[in-house]
Amino acid sequence: QVQLIDSGGGSVQAGGSLRLSCAASGRTFSNSAMGWFRQAPGKEREFIAAISWNGGFTYYVDSVKGRFTISRDNAKSTVYLQMNSLKPEDTAVYYCAAGRRNGDYGLEEYDASDFGSWGQGTQVTVSS
Numbered sequence: 001q002v003q004l005i006d007s008g009g010g011s012v013q014a015g016g017s018l019r020l021s022c023a024a025s026g027r028t029f030s031n032s033a034m035g036w037f038r039q040a041p042g043k044e045r046e047f048i049a050a051i052s053w054n055g056g057f058t059y060y061v062d063s064v065k066g067r068f069t070i071s072r073d074n075a076k077s078t079v080y081l082q083m084n085s086l087k088p089e090d091t092a093v094y095y096c097a098a099g100r101r102n103g104d105y106g107l108e109e110y111d112a113s114d115f116g117s118w119g120q121g122t123q124v125t126v127s128s
Helices: none
Strands: 003-007 010-013 018-025 034-039 046-051 058-060 068-073 078-083 092-099 115-118 122-127
Touching: 003 092, 003 115, 018 034, 018 092, 018 122, 034 068, 034 078, 046 068, 058 068, 078 092
Parallel strands: 010 122
Antiparallel strands: 003 018, 018 078, 034 046, 034 092, 046 058, 068 078, 092 115, 092 122
């Protein structure tokens, strides 16, 4: 089991940037795909980005493609989400999650059921 701690959220104006971090503990981090989800008030949790175990494959939902970048540092057991050109509609609680598989195949078809451990969430608020 992987334990995850999200950080880096905050309040920014539209057009600004934030970098989220997710620190993991546990033996399986380097073998697991990692993902980022977000949940806005009154909406379902949304899968927005994922990265395979060695960073060879990534996935982005269309609404963040070209603005967000997911990366990982297995030596530090940390996954990042760099968020640029933020929009008010990006306001949400952001959660990182550790995958049950390594992400080498079918990463774009993953959903919440493919992730077994979750961070506590970090709030991102973007004002217009």
